[in-house]
């Protein structure tokens with residue numbers, strides 16, 4: 001949806017090229033994009049010249065109508081007329097993908113983002129979201145790619161799923 005030509009520069013070799021990318025995806029409609037977002041590969045690109053991998057950063061919007069939420073990769077100033085929606089801006093693909101994993105599982109994103117800040121301060125590490133294990137009442141996250149289970153109290157679980 002809303003495909004655009006984007007100019008990119010490979011951070012490894014400086015190769016400048018143009019690439020066609022979707023700039024908007026909608027939950028439940030943009031199936032292929034969602035699959036790649038879930039696998040955390042959507043923003044990855046391999047340079048045709050040096051074959052180095054890198055994450056592409058360009059204005060990209062994911063809309064979840066059921067939660068009235070927009071995840072945006074880019075700056076808030078680039079958006080307008082979105083008064084009725086919750087807009088969450090991200091400067092890096094890894095932050096965007098974190099929000100996507102939480103939102104796509106129907107969890108309370110504001111709550112998990114608040115927790116993410118606490119985890120980042122505690123471990124001073126890159127935090128990724130994996131899943132919510134309802135049966136064992138915990139969240140699975142990756143701390144510098146190491147899996148960690150975060151046990152939840154009853155109150156926390158209620159907030160998480162509200």
Ligand SMILES: [Zn+2]
Nearest residue numbers: 010013047050
């Ligand atoms: Zn390159």
